Amino acid sequence: MPSVTYGTDPGSRQVLDDLLHETGIESGAPHRLQRTRYDTFDGLLHAAGLRLERRSWPQESCDDELVLTAETGVPAHLPLTDPPPSEPPRVLELSALPAGPMRTRLAAACGVRVPLAQLTLTSIRRTGEQPGPAGSPLLRVHLDTEVAIPGAPSANRTVLEVEELPGGEKLARRLRSRLERAGLRPFAGDLLERGMALAGIDPKGFEGLKTPALDRTGPALDGYRTVLQACFEAMEANWEGTADHLDIEFLHDLRIAVRRTRSVLGEGRQVLDPEQRRHLRAEFAWLGRLTGPARDFDVYFEEWDELTGELSPASRRALLPVRSELALRREQEHRRVTEALRSERAAQLRAEVRAWLDRPEIDVNGGRRALAGLGKVVAARIAAAQAGVLEDGRAITEESPATDLHELRKDAKRLRYLLDSFGDLGGQKRRRTITRHLKQLQDNLGEHQDTQIQADELREVAASLAGHEPVTAATTAAVEELAQMLEARQQAARAEFGDRFAAYDRPGPHRELDKLLTRMSR
Amino acid sequence: MKVVASGSIKGGVGKTASAVNLAAEATRSGARVLVWDLDPQGSATYLLRVEHRLAGRGARGLIAADATLARHVRATMVTGLHLLPSDRSLRFLDLHLDATGDRHRRLAELLQPLHDAYDVVILDCPAGASLAFEGALRASDVLLVPVIPSTLAVVTLAQLEDLVAGRKPRPELLGHVSMLDRRKPLQREIADALLDRPDMLRTVVPNSTAIEGMGPERGPVTAFAPNSVAARAYRALWGELADRLWG
Numbered sequence A: 001m002p003s004v005t006y007g008t009d010p011g012s013r014q015v016l017d018d019l020l021h022e023t024g025i026e027s028g029a030p031h032r033l034q035r036t037r038y039d040t041f042d043g044l045l046h047a048a049g050l051r052l053e054r055r056s057w058p059q060e061s062c063d064d065e066l067v068l069t070a071e072t073g074v075p076a077h078l079p080l081t082d083p084p085p086s087e088p089p090r091v092l093e094l095s096a097l098p099a100g101p102m103r104t105r106l107a108a109a110c111g112v113r114v115p116l117a118q119l120t121l122t123s124i125r126r127t128g129e130q131p132g133p134a135g136s137p138l139l140r141v142h143l144d145t146e147v148a149i150p151g152a153p154s155a156n157r158t159v160l161e162v163e164e165l166p167g168g169e170k171l172a173r174r175l176r177s178r179l180e181r182a183g184l185r186p187f188a189g190d191l192l193e194r195g196m197a198l199a200g201i202d203p204k205g206f207e208g209l210k211t212p213a214l215d216r217t218g219p220a221l222d223g224y225r226t227v228l229q230a231c232f233e234a235m236e237a238n239w240e241g242t243a244d245h246l247d248i249e250f251l252h253d254l255r256i257a258v259r260r261t262r263s264v265l266g267e268g269r270q271v272l273d274p275e276q277r278r279h280l281r282a283e284f285a286w287l288g289r290l291t292g293p294a295r296d297f298d299v300y301f302e303e304w305d306e307l308t309g310e311l312s313p314a315s316r317r318a319l320l321p322v323r324s325e326l327a328l329r330r331e332q333e334h335r336r337v338t339e340a341l342r343s344e345r346a347a348q349l350r351a352e353v354r355a356w357l358d359r360p361e362i363d364v365n366g367g368r369r370a371l372a373g374l375g376k377v378v379a380a381r382i383a384a385a386q387a388g389v390l391e392d393g394r395a396i397t398e399e400s401p402a403t404d405l406h407e408l409r410k411d412a413k414r415l416r417y418l419l420d421s422f423g424d425l426g427g428q429k430r431r432r433t434i435t436r437h438l439k440q441l442q443d444n445l446g447e448h449q450d451t452q453i454q455a456d457e458l459r460e461v462a463a464s465l466a467g468h469e470p471v472t473a474a475t476t477a478a479v480e481e482l483a484q485m486l487e488a489r490q491q492a493a494r495a496e497f498g499d500r501f502a503a504y505d506r507p508g509p510h511r512e513l514d515k516l517l518t519r520m521s522r
Numbered sequence B: 001m002k003v004v005a006s007g008s009i010k011g012g013v014g015k016t017a018s019a020v021n022l023a024a025e026a027t028r029s030g031a032r033v034l035v036w037d038l039d040p041q042g043s044a045t046y047l048l049r050v051e052h053r054l055a056g057r058g059a060r061g062l063i064a065a066d067a068t069l070a071r072h073v074r075a076t077m078v079t080g081l082h083l084l085p086s087d088r089s090l091r092f093l094d095l096h097l098d099a100t101g102d103r104h105r106r107l108a109e110l111l112q113p114l115h116d117a118y119d120v121v122i123l124d125c126p127a128g129a130s131l132a133f134e135g136a137l138r139a140s141d142v143l144l145v146p147v148i149p150s151t152l153a154v155v156t157l158a159q160l161e162d163l164v165a166g167r168k169p170r171p172e173l174l175g176h177v178s179m180l181d182r183r184k185p186l187q188r189e190i191a192d193a194l195l196d197r198p199d200m201l202r203t204v205v206p207n208s209t210a211i212e213g214m215g216p217e218r219g220p221v222t223a224f225a226p227n228s229v230a231a232r233a234y235r236a237l238w239g240e241l242a243d244r245l246w247g
């Protein structure tokens, strides 16, 4: 039982003072305290049972500090010796923290994501301690007055926190029951948690692109709009973070939403208004194309260590100029993304989609089959996509060119997106099984194509460097070594393709899909 | 959780000074730290202002089969730093350890449940070789040895090297120069020679009045002389150790 927090009202201040006095805990000197809560956009710290905050005392000369609290155990404190002026930073750069357990714990919980400021609140804090027989404290009590929470009604809030310390359990228990007898009510979590609730911020954070519940027998147009709505919300949620390039997951999640949007628009023939569909498809294709290279580079960097892991240390060093060039290109691509997301064209697209989604159903134009049952419409599409996969896949022989496999990859993606968006109409469990089979095939096709793209890119970068940089023979050799490793992987994927496809093209998986479609179109 | 034993065969070399000051620095660097005072004298317990007493049946209860260390832990005056206090009955710790089934492993077993609660545990060991010291070595990632630069220092290090050699798991032995008096040419010379060894940390803790002040002040040097040479030395020493542990 580390800490319990009590909300009070101005009237109970006297009661409080008496209690504090009687329990021997006099309120200490008042300090203005500013606390900012941090978590990743998708709430990874919260999910790991951790709370991270930055504390600063604007009117004092002491250092700001980071405090990391777990569900059990003592909170960890890290003074920040070179604090930026006044405002708490929006992004907490983990790489700027000293090597040590706090950085290690945060990095383990956050992965590639960065902690972002979520809420800042201020108060006047007094702290009192009840010392044990040899002088060290057994109990600490914090009294926060004038608590200001942005986005929440500003009463003259007073909050009391009883911090139980090891050895002081009995004292804490006594104090807590006293407070409760005096009419003070404890609330879950500390003051920052409470502030989050009052300000309407969900600590769980962004939960990914939602798969909304759909009505199988309702009009297809409504179903399509519901899915597009979910995509658009995910896109909007990740828009600013992508434009500011806070961490690489924003772009990734934005692209997932764009991709699904494009798929739904692509499958919307006769359901959506033709003119509008054509226009939106063009616009989202632009967005998709534009964000592709930046994501590819992000993946490159994520996988770089693994990619080059089998090379000798000398070869890895020789690749450094290539890596720097890739880093430059990546920066460039991210700048392009930022410009595009902030462009007039993007603003118009967002406004247009928002207006279209906000329009009441009755006012929305659709295609000829807009009012047909969603399940029937979608089942036909999925059946067509599956037919495409099977036809193209069965036509592939050992002599087929790589482009045939690329085509099959597109077919498989089309099917996959349809299943992701609408597959649950035929039963979630069954959809998952089918997706699992399909994914095996997709992984193989992805490996086959992506390794080739990476090998080509590496050679291209090396060639472009050779023009104006003093590139050593070692670099060229290392690039060739890496490219050949990638090509070996490609060949392995090619060799495995037959088995993978055969595993997909079996009566078992086919039956599953048939059942899914039957249930969908019932 | 990393466990560091501050220990040596020799007495009065600065084991407790290192344990307490490094613990305070570790706490200041964002670690959750527990000091376990294994010395019946209770110097670390005194310096961190905790009662020199274990709840229950003293040393016997501390290591009993059904014991949990957590119930003995106390907060200290350093926010975020916890202490498992000493007790006079720790004089008989070896006897009690001897009576347990697994006398060498018992301390490590007792620390196990604290694994998620602390990042660092620093064991302040009493001087000399004992069962308790054996157990501490068994539980530790690092044996940190304060070394006063004297002609016999190398002999002590060699003896400790023997003591840890061949163990599985084997704690890393790391020495650091303690109480260096720069006015003495011989000490300077020996210290320089010691610093050439790969098992010595680079930071030197000088002979300092601030450290002597820890007794009367009852606290780590950072608490009452944060800008002193001694406080800076322990900060640097902790930095070096942290790099070894997490770098």
Ligand SMILES: Nc1ncnc2c1ncn2[C@@H]1O[C@H](COP(=O)(O)OP(=O)(O)OP(=O)(O)O)[C@@H](O)[C@H]1O
Pocket: B010, B011, B012, B013, B014, B015, B016, B017, B018, B039, B043, B125, B126, B127, B178, B179, B180, B205, B206, B207, B208, B209, B211, B212, B213, B214, B215
């Ligand atoms: N760097 C230093 N400069 C001056 N005095 C020091 C220094 N380090 C320790 N001392 C003093 O030397 C004495 C012994 O130090 P300390 O208790 O840390 O050693 P120890 O190895 O733990 O001793 P013991 O073997 O008794 O446990 C103490 O009085 C302490 O204040």
Ligand SMILES: [Mg+2]
Pocket: B015, B016, B017, B039, B043, B124, B125, B126
């Ligand atoms: Mg000692």
